[in-house]
Amino acid sequence: MDKEMTLDEDFRLDEEEINSDNVSDLEPVTWLNDEDTEVNMFFHRVDSNQIIYQTKKKKCKMIGKYVMGDLLGEGSYGKVKEMLDSETLCRRAVKILKKRKLRRIPNGEQNVQREIQLLKILKHKNVIGLVDVLCNEEKQKMYMVLEYCVGGLQDMLESTPKKKFPLWQAHGYFCQLVDGLEYLHSKGIVHKDIKPGNLLLTLDGTLKISDLGVAEALDMFAEDDTCYTGQGSPAFQPPEIANGHEKFSGFKVDIWSSGVTL
Template sequence: MEADAHAEMRMLNDDNVSNTEFPPKYSDGDFSKNGMIQQGRDDQPSVTWLDDEEIDKLDLSLTNDPGNLFFNRVDSAEIIYQAKKKACKMVGKYVMGELLGEGSYGKVKEVLDSEDLSRRAVKILTKRKLRRIPNGEQNVRREIQLLRKLKHRNVIELLDVLYNEEKQKMYLIMEYCVGGLQEMIDSAPEKKLPLFQAHNYFVQLLDGLEYLHGQGVVHKDIKPDFQKKLAKTSSPPRPTEIIVPKDSFGGEIALPLPECSFITRLVGNLLLTLDHTLKISDFGVAEALELFALDDTCTTGQGSPAFQPPEIANGQETFLGFKVDIWSSGVTLYNITTGQYPFDGDNIYRLLENIGKSQWEAPDWLYKLDANLANLVLGMLQAEPDNRFTLQQIRHHAWFCCAPEVLGEVIPVPPMKGDPFRCSTVLPCLEAYHYQIENGDDDVYFTEHDLNQKLAKQAAELAAHIKSSNTKKDPSNRKRSRKSLSCISVKQLTTCRPS
């Protein structure tokens, strides 16, 4: 067998087959039952197939002669990658930018209106993905119908809807927001907001909620972030560290990875604009009450478990919709001011059990932090809906009427991909489209060694940034912007050629 294998390998370098052309395509009739090409035909060359077992038996001494091998080893430093150029893509009159976030229903990208140069965001939905989500298409249609009639400063505005029947895609053009409320909380050293800043956002949340209820709309899913951060729940945990190359020799280091440094962030339900205006978004599970309905009774609850009231956690068939939004707003207020949740559990069932079995009591340390805040949260988290605060009671509460004293610094919107100003991602695409050099002089090439060096540098900068944030050094150091570590996309390595 070894001799036959040697003979087969040597045939590849034989002078008699140096000019051999590729054989023609075979039809189904050219194959025997075992899948082998039938031998002995005059118009077809004789072919011998080697299976994996036979290949494994080949003499490894052939590696001493590179000419007898199909593949040669190439050092990584000799491979040159070409950076992918930014393509200018348009959907209707909108120029597409980069990815802003991603939710269960689809991706969100930045776009630019080519007519008035307005900065917008587009939610891209595919029918294939919606069909895999229970009531996915129904929820999207409901969201579009609701957003078309809602116009308020603290409610996200739907500007346009585009359809692409060929690609089975739907594009929802919306107001542009720089980030989410939870994203800002995650970037804070103590994972919470100062009381004065939380008060500002809560007042805006209540303004938007009052408008929705006045329009007969129950949101049902008020919360800071798309994904709840409680450990051991139904939501999959995010990675806490990333392994990056330390040098070009294969060494590795593990670095903690803050959630706000993800390129693809999950889209939250409470978003922020450049001027820190809060926007209520994601009306996929919202419900519009009948015009002549006697009350706000609802029958379906599809919100996040950690923000659901006891009546839904206990499985009641009907409940008051407005009181559901009051409860979830109370959980949100408690979360952004303390960095914690009023209820937790080892899994989703324990979580719902803890929510539904007892009345929540404000801890003593919350009264020490702010007694009025503790009293307000307690009133909003009453287990009995009839005892729960109404919007009017919240508006007349002492903590709502009197803003806390401004102490410390405002938590800023965290940088996106190392950019503290969150500049438009559409402009690089336009520059590449209008000013690209056709002769290729502007092509960027780099080796794997360059990639490793760049990763190591970014990792060191990220580690220094995290260390400075945790140790709370001089405020001037915390203001210093550092480019966060970003994951290298395989799609960026479009071409590969030897040097």
């Protein structure tokens, strides 16, 4: 027993000596609030004016020759973003359409194809102009590059105190709307969805009729402007469509919607 106790005591003494040797080489830890210590081994104070902030650099996204910009709006069909033509340095707007999303919308793909076909043949100062069409089959996306407009009548109306324009301003916009509709009707095209949300404005105040997704091109040999389907916004549709008539005058639909818009 005595031998075991002496061995145990010897072991403890050796352990204490080893630990004391290891600790003796270390210096004490110092903290920021230690008043007695002048030199701090681990921390040092930095003034706010010494900190350099670096903003994260945005990568330039290119679609063909166009530089993508900020988001302008978003609708049921897709997003609309600002775009810059890298060759001419002209501002454009691009409607980004996802084919997967279009398939979930009734007649979505057909409406887009119809709009592209119509815009390709239409050239008028009061109708939105189609500049280019790009497709990305890998991402299943379509890009409709259009004339750039700074805003729409709907947004402007909502920002006015009484939700309406002064008489002189409303008269100017309405005259431009009538000019644009006269051109469309002369080409045998019924818009079917005239409303403030589909009337855009350029920087110089020119009104542009847009969104021809539900428009109908009449047969060039048709006797009159009779239409059989109405897909426009219900609040702007004439009584014959609201009452469920099987056929109606297409041009009169646009005239009625224009009156409601006014």
